[in-house]
Amino acid sequence: MRQHWIYGAAIAATAVLLQACTTPAEAPKKAVAPAPASPSAPAGAPTAEIEKYRAMIADGNPADLYEMAGEELWKKKMGPMNASLEKCDLGMGPGVIKGAYAVLPKYFKDTNKVQDLESRIVTCMERLQGFDSKEIIKGTFGRGQRKDVEAIVAYVVADSKGMTIKVSTKHPKEKEMFELGKKSFFYQAGPMDFSCASCHADPGKRIRLQDLPNLTEQKGASLGWGAWPAYRVSSGTFWTMQYRLNDCYRQQRFPEPIYISDDTIAVSMYMAVMANGGKMAAPGLKR
Amino acid sequence: MNNKYLITAVTLLALPIGSALADAKFDKMMKDSFQANGIATLDRLNQDAAQKYCSDPATLAGKGDPKRAEAIQKANMATIKQPASGKYIGDWKTGERVAQSGRGATWTDKPEAANGGGCYNCHQINKAEVSYGNIGPSLWNYGKLRGYGQEVVTYTWNRINNSKAYNVCSNMPRFGHFNLLTEKQMQDVMALLLDPNSPVNQ
Numbered sequence: 001m002r003q004h005w006i007y008g009a010a011i012a013a014t015a016v017l018l019q020a021c022t023t024p025a026e027a028p029k030k031a032v033a034p035a036p037a038s039p040s041a042p043a044g045a046p047t048a049e050i051e052k053y054r055a056m057i058a059d060g061n062p063a064d065l066y067e068m069a070g071e072e073l074w075k076k077k078m079g080p081m082n083a084s085l086e087k088c089d090l091g092m093g094p095g096v097i098k099g100a101y102a103v104l105p106k107y108f109k110d111t112n113k114v115q116d117l118e119s120r121i122v123t124c125m126e127r128l129q130g131f132d133s134k135e136i137i138k139g140t141f142g143r144g145q146r147k148d149v150e151a152i153v154a155y156v157v158a159d160s161k162g163m164t165i166k167v168s169t170k171h172p173k174e175k176e177m178f179e180l181g182k183k184s185f186f187y188q189a190g191p192m193d194f195s196c197a198s199c200h201a202d203p204g205k206r207i208r209l210q211d212l213p214n215l216t217e218q219k220g221a222s223l224g225w226g227a228w229p230a231y232r233v234s235s236g237t238f239w240t241m242q243y244r245l246n247d248c249y250r251q252q253r254f255p256e257p258i259y260i261s262d263d264t265i266a267v268s269m270y271m272a273v274m275a276n277g278g279k280m281a282a283p284g285l286k287r
Numbered sequence: 288m289n290n291k292y293l294i295t296a297v298t299l300l301a302l303p304i305g306s307a308l309a310d311a312k313f314d315k316m317m318k319d320s321f322q323a324n325g326i327a328t329l330d331r332l333n334q335d336a337a338q339k340y341c342s343d344p345a346t347l348a349g350k351g352d353p354k355r356a357e358a359i360q361k362a363n364m365a366t367i368k369q370p371a372s373g374k375y376i377g378d379w380k381t382g383e384r385v386a387q388s389g390r391g392a393t394w395t396d397k398p399e400a401a402n403g404g405g406c407y408n409c410h411q412i413n414k415a416e417v418s419y420g421n422i423g424p425s426l427w428n429y430g431k432l433r434g435y436g437q438e439v440v441t442y443t444w445n446r447i448n449n450s451k452a453y454n455v456c457s458n459m460p461r462f463g464h465f466n467l468l469t470e471k472q473m474q475d476v477m478a479l480l481l482d483p484n485s486p487v488n489q
């Protein structure tokens with residue numbers, strides 16, 4: 001109970017502080033993951049202040065609450081088949097969670113597809129528990145079965161924290177997904193001519209005060225890919241990578257990406273492979 | 288010997304076929320991965336010449352065909368409309384509001400709501416605003432540094448309307464070309480940059 005109160009206070013305080021630092025104007029471009037302020041940022045500069053505050057509250061990341069809920073959901077018998085997810089194979093064998101996120105997305109023989117964590121969890125919910133994947137795909141972030149997926153994501157991701165990102169491109173389908181993702185990353189379209197690369201292909205760039213990682217090189221990609229999923233203070237919710245990408249595309253002025261569609265997995269694959277060798281720091285804490 | 292020629296011929300033939308297949312696969316992936324939502328309809332995925340040209344990482348790295356770039360820039364230049372009234376400079380106070388707002392054109396925006404220019408997202412403009420991005424150059428003292436002559440005025444008008452008329456892979460949205468801003472809004476943003484009384488030019 002006391003812990004909940006502390007989380008609440010931390011969230012409120014962060015919201016107030018960060019609201020003061022940002023403006024109501026929306027950044028029009030994709031911000032997959034804001035990198036920490038560059039070391040060259042002068043002390044007292046607004047970006048440095050935000051970074052200081054992030055470090056201060058990092059101890060009490062409300063993503064913990066999602067992790068706890070996710071663990072319960074993982075073990076609970078649910079769905080038309082009244083089964084738990086404890087036999088779900090995330091790529092390291094049935095039920096193995098430790099380190100699974102650090103090597104995703106990857107190719108799965110049983111679906112003959114490259115899958116990210118969320119599409120894989122949905123596969124398990126369908127095959128082990130009997131849920132209808134179409135319903136989850138049609139759903140909304142933060143609601144219904146998709147909310148359960150998000151909590152399970154938090155639980156799984158936390159068990160790869162601190163591990164080295166090591167995503168394979170050995171299988172031809174993995175290599176192909178990487179190439180498709182790269183192409184999508186550079187695909188310019190829409191009324192503002194944006195692609196992911198418009199904002200994420202150069203070092204040291206910002207939208208307003210928000211640092212933009214260069215996702216086309218290892219350092220920036222590991223900062224970006226390695227920090228998500230994250231608890232997002234400005235919205236007070238836990239954002240999975242699918243959620244993050246959905247909002248990227250919204251601000252890119254694209255049509256809406258379908259949940260766990262191939263494009264979202266391909267772009268994830270591109271970022272993850274570029275991040276290889278970096279540290280998985282998620283679940284993170286973001287503006 | 289003959290075999291060698293055959294292998295070379297097959298390889299040369301296979302390369303373009305392979306890339307055509309990859310293109311078809313990519314197009315299908317894009318088509319299957321998005322859905323229309325509100326004003327963000329699926330036709331937004333269709334690329335015009337500039338978008339297509341600038342989606343190639345090699346082009347962005349400076350290895351694009353300069354003739355192609357020039358042709359696309361020329362075509363974009365030809366679309367720019369000068370203000371019907373001949374008035375280029377509006378009200379800088381309203382222009383500041385347009386520059387501040389980054390709203391518009393997403394699937395959560397209503398069609399009737401006014402768009403913003405989102406200028407501060409990428410540019411420093413009035414120094415009083417410390418929350419600015421750095422994807423574009425600083426516009427502080429824009430008119431003071433360049434002067435207020437017709438040449439500067441026309442160039443600035445054109446650049447806001449269709450930045451790709453000057454730099455085919457410019458990161459700046461084509462505010463006039465895609466009707467992101469109205470003529471009046473663009474006149475007001477012009478004033479923010481080019482009215483000698485604007486705080487930008489103090």
